[in-house]
Amino acid sequence: MKNIKFPEGFKLGVATASYQIEGLPLADGAGPSIWHRFSHTPGTTYNSDTGDIACDHYHRYKEDVALMKELGVKAYRFSIAWPRVFPYGKGKINLKGMDFYDRLVDELMDAGIEPFITLYHWDLPATLQDEGGWLNRDIANWFADYADFVFQKLGDRVKHWITLNEPWVTAFVGHLFGEHAPGMRDIYAAFEVVHNELRAHSKAVKAFREENLEGEIGITLSNHSQSPASQEEADITAAQVAHEYVNYPLFLNPIFKGDYPQHLLSVAKEYMPKAYEQDMDEIKEDIDFVGINYYSGNLVKAEPNAPFGIKNVDRGLEKTEMGWEIYPQGLYEILTGVQKNYAPMKIFITENGAAFKDVVEDGEVHDDKRIEYLKAHFNQAYKAIQDGVNLKGYFVWSLMDNFEWAKGYSKRFGIVYVDYETQERILKDSAKWYANVIKNNAVEAE
Numbered sequence: 001m002k003n004i005k006f007p008e009g010f011k012l013g014v015a016t017a018s019y020q021i022e023g024l025p026l027a028d029g030a031g032p033s034i035w036h037r038f039s040h041t042p043g044t045t046y047n048s049d050t051g052d053i054a055c056d057h058y059h060r061y062k063e064d065v066a067l068m069k070e071l072g073v074k075a076y077r078f079s080i081a082w083p084r085v086f087p088y089g090k091g092k093i094n095l096k097g098m099d100f101y102d103r104l105v106d107e108l109m110d111a112g113i114e115p116f117i118t119l120y121h122w123d124l125p126a127t128l129q130d131e132g133g134w135l136n137r138d139i140a141n142w143f144a145d146y147a148d149f150v151f152q153k154l155g156d157r158v159k160h161w162i163t164l165n166e167p168w169v170t171a172f173v174g175h176l177f178g179e180h181a182p183g184m185r186d187i188y189a190a191f192e193v194v195h196n197e198l199r200a201h202s203k204a205v206k207a208f209r210e211e212n213l214e215g216e217i218g219i220t221l222s223n224h225s226q227s228p229a230s231q232e233e234a235d236i237t238a239a240q241v242a243h244e245y246v247n248y249p250l251f252l253n254p255i256f257k258g259d260y261p262q263h264l265l266s267v268a269k270e271y272m273p274k275a276y277e278q279d280m281d282e283i284k285e286d287i288d289f290v291g292i293n294y295y296s297g298n299l300v301k302a303e304p305n306a307p308f309g310i311k312n313v314d315r316g317l318e319k320t321e322m323g324w325e326i327y328p329q330g331l332y333e334i335l336t337g338v339q340k341n342y343a344p345m346k347i348f349i350t351e352n353g354a355a356f357k358d359v360v361e362d363g364e365v366h367d368d369k370r371i372e373y374l375k376a377h378f379n380q381a382y383k384a385i386q387d388g389v390n391l392k393g394y395f396v397w398s399l400m401d402n403f404e405w406a407k408g409y410s411k412r413f414g415i416v417y418v419d420y421e422t423q424e425r426i427l428k429d430s431a432k433w434y435a436n437v438i439k440n441n442a443v444e445a446e
């Protein structure tokens with residue numbers, strides 16, 4: 001069997017997020033987040049699931065770090081729950097909440113695992129929502145102040161920072177589709193949120209630079225490759241609009257070039273906040289790396305009556321349990337696109353993985369499909385490196401099964417199985433496979 005080898009120092013890691021794994025969201029003086037409120041609102045999540053217990057990581061973090069050490073992971077991407085640190089989002093500090101992350105970082109350092117911290121993975125302090133949340137322009141200050149406090153506390157040990165996770169999802173799934181917290185349905189709000197997220201991101205980057213800490217800072221963006229359904233001009237344009245609307249250009253164009261992408265503006269200018277142009281200089285701000293999340297691709301057709309003239313059509317590819325198409329080539333397209341258009345110093349794949357129906361048989365989980373999925377995507381990442389992409393690491397989503405937002409516990413993304421009754425962790429075959437990948441810094445070639 002032929003292997004492909006990753007460059008030396010390539011960071012093979014795993015990723016999680018606070019509300020999805022920690023449990024005890026109100027412990028030790030923490031304030032509620034919008035996800036706490038949302039999931040406690042009847043009818044919002046599958047089976048009325050909440051993050052109240054999740055993987056009980058808040059208690060079991062030592063055991064979970066030991067598990068990562070056993071797997072040999074080089075880096076761990078996790079997020080900080082803002083309302084643990086600032087229960088009201090601003091003002092009063094809750095040192096006990098901060099202390100949890102302090103201990104977690106120490107535990108990781110002792111295990112030789114590099115922490116990658118996401119500052120915002122969707123659990124906004126609920127009291128900030130009462131003041132408009134991401135729709136209030138002051139959020140740029142609230143976020144930068146919170147981020148700055150965390151830089152000061154952990155910046156001696158943490159060298160990689162991600163400001164926001166998937167700001168597109170916060171804006172559109174949270175404010176247009178109403179499926180995520182805060183559950184709004186308003187397209188004007190969604191674009192205003194995009195704009196304020198960018199302002200908050202850049203302000204936090206500036207705060208980081210002012211601290212003069214050693215380390216790197218970037219942002220993580222969601223992506224689905226968008227291929228035109230035919231070579232007709234209308235389909236090609238529709239795919240381009242879709243790409244600029246849902247993928248990295250919506251955020252990287254402002255950050256790297258100081259403007260929103262043109263195809264998108266041609267259909268969405270009406271929704272942009274008033275006088276948004278005045279903020280673009282401030283938003284344009286150097287970052288050290290781009291984080292790319294990639295799970296699936298879409299085939300796009302022009303459809304004049306659909307929103308933004310875009311319609312997704314089924315191309316008959318195999319899908320994961322999420323109903324997402326398996327399209328590994330799309331990862332290559334996204335990575336090479338980022339490299340070509342913005343040439344960032346570094347790119348990390350901050351999430352890639354898949355949900356499948358997992359069954360425990362005699363204490364084992366034979367998740368061959370997940371292994372196949374990961375192998376195919378690792379091959380595409382390797383191809384991108386060969387073709388000049390500055391890819392420096394790859395984080396599998398997720399270390400363990402967890403609270404999959406509106407889908408609750410019904411979707412399992414982990415390479416480690418979680419028995420939610422007993423909180424037992426069981427290594428799936430994919431975890432054993434991945435441990436081997438990490439050990440050899442190599443994957444079987446396809």
Ligand code: FCB
Pocket residue numbers: 017020165166169222293351397404405413
């Ligand atoms: C991404 C999220 C992550 C997880 C995966 C499956 O959109 O960033 O929290 O839910 O999808």
